Amino acid sequence: MKTASGTTLITNGQLIDGTGKAPIANATLILRDGRIVYAGPAVGAPKLPLGTTKLDARGGTIMPGLVEAHFHATYFNITALEDLDIKYPVEYVSLLSSVNTRLALECGYTAARSGGCLFNVDVWLKKAIEEDLIAGPRLAASGREICSAGGLMDWNPEFRKIGMEGLVFVINGVEEARKAVRALVKDGIEWVKTYPTGDAASPDVNDHHTLCMTFEEMHAVVATAHNHKLKVTGHCRATQGIKNALLAGYDSIEHGTFMDDEALDLLLARDVPCVPALFFEKMSIERGREFGLSQRVIDGHQETLDGGSASALRILRAGGRLGMGGDYGFGWNPHGDYARELTFFVKHVGLTPLEVITCATKTGAEIMGRGDEFGTLETGKLADVLLIEGDVTADITILEDRRKFLAVMQGGIIKAGQLAQPFPTVVKWH
Numbered sequence: 001m002k003t004a005s006g007t008t009l010i011t012n013g014q015l016i017d018g019t020g021k022a023p024i025a026n027a028t029l030i031l032r033d034g035r036i037v038y039a040g041p042a043v044g045a046p047k048l049p050l051g052t053t054k055l056d057a058r059g060g061t062i063m064p065g066l067v068e069a070h071f072h073a074t075y076f077n078i079t080a081l082e083d084l085d086i087k088y089p090v091e092y093v094s095l096l097s098s099v100n101t102r103l104a105l106e107c108g109y110t111a112a113r114s115g116g117c118l119f120n121v122d123v124w125l126k127k128a129i130e131e132d133l134i135a136g137p138r139l140a141a142s143g144r145e146i147c148s149a150g151g152l153m154d155w156n157p158e159f160r161k162i163g164m165e166g167l168v169f170v171i172n173g174v175e176e177a178r179k180a181v182r183a184l185v186k187d188g189i190e191w192v193k194t195y196p197t198g199d200a201a202s203p204d205v206n207d208h209h210t211l212c213m214t215f216e217e218m219h220a221v222v223a224t225a226h227n228h229k230l231k232v233t234g235h236c237r238a239t240q241g242i243k244n245a246l247l248a249g250y251d252s253i254e255h256g257t258f259m260d261d262e263a264l265d266l267l268l269a270r271d272v273p274c275v276p277a278l279f280f281e282k283m284s285i286e287r288g289r290e291f292g293l294s295q296r297v298i299d300g301h302q303e304t305l306d307g308g309s310a311s312a313l314r315i316l317r318a319g320g321r322l323g324m325g326g327d328y329g330f331g332w333n334p335h336g337d338y339a340r341e342l343t344f345f346v347k348h349v350g351l352t353p354l355e356v357i358t359c360a361t362k363t364g365a366e367i368m369g370r371g372d373e374f375g376t377l378e379t380g381k382l383a384d385v386l387l388i389e390g391d392v393t394a395d396i397t398i399l400e401d402r403r404k405f406l407a408v409m410q411g412g413i414i415k416a417g418q419l420a421q422p423f424p425t426v427v428k429w430h
């Protein structure tokens with residue numbers, strides 16, 4: 001991805017640097033060649049050369065670009081499990097997913113970690129974004145997911161003779177677990193997404209207290225993935241599933257819904273980050289009925305939301321790390337609503353706006369394994385920066401409204417927001 005050239009001076013805003021430190025009023029941010037060279041009070045900022053580009057934050061907020069830590073680029077108005085896999089052919093899914101990445105960037109998300117993807121679409125999205133051909137967050141790709149036979153993602157009845165080649169590797173035993181990871185290694189992904197547990201969406205045989213992989217299968221996934229320098233995460237709701245994942249050596253936990261003391265201790269012992277993704281549950285409860293979800297499913301989502309909210313707060317208060325990401329792409333939880341997850345954490349879980357911003361920036365970048373490159377506004381880091389009208393620490397909901405964004409910058413280049421030029425339409429092939 002290209003970075004800006006020259007020097008840019010940003011003034012007249014409060015600086016939230018993403019580290020969790022108190023905001024700095026009347027701050028200055030100086031960028032050179034796409035990287036941060038100064039972030040601090042206006043008083044004390046270095047003198048700048050002639051020809052410096054100047055940006056006025058209009059008394060608003062200067063903060064790091066947001067990181068979506070559980071991004072499904074290929075989900076689009078999903079209303080039933082079947083929609084995840086066979087709603088559209090891969091050709092159309094690829095096109096739709098490039099619309100989703102552009103939308104995410106316009107919403108202030110300058111980076112995203114995939115939480116599972118149809119076929120290998122996110123690997124190629126990442127390439128097109130890195131080569132500045134399409135707009136989108138810097139991506140960490142995961143490609144297809146892994147689930148054991150009969151588990152949450154293996155819903156097609158045998159008589160239909162429909163496989164799940166697009167979305168998941170359905171495995172039986174450790175050899176097939178290794179085989180699936182080896183295929184992902186060749187695909188070029190970075191995160192292996194697995195299904196250790198079920199979900200409220202499947203109340204009969206794979207609910208949120210059901211295990212969907214054995215410990216041995218999970219351990220085989222981790223050993224094979226780590227050998228090839230890939231990381232492993234998983235959809236973990238049931239308490240024993242969380243423990244199995246942590247004992248098997250998972251690098252992050254998705255959801256971490258029903259944590260007991262032992263699970264929390266295991267999480268903290270290796271400082272494993274957790275991405276709760278709670279707003280999806282909230283919307284499943286609020287809007288599920290209009291999309292035909294049964295009362296049993298909605299009740300399961302309520303139990304999941306209550307358990308997940310309590311676990312998330314415990315993790316953060318015990319010194320653990322949370323990433324912000326929200327399983328967007330369902331009919332009741334569409335792409336574009338990403339920052340509603342942040343509002344939910346402030347209004348319903350009990351985090352402060354500053355805490356939730358740190359989770360959504362610094363921790364998100366750390367989960368991507370790129371915490372030394374972006375995620376905070378500190379000297380030497382890439383200038384992935386948001387300029388926003390208003391004080392987001394006073395009103396976190398401002399982040400939900402992309403019309404309030406003055407600039408969404410990647411590497412110092414304004415890609416979206418009121419100050420953006422249209423995205424370049426002429427590509428120089430070479």
Ligand SMILES: [Zn+2]
Pocket residue numbers: 070072115116327
């Ligand atoms: Zn997900």
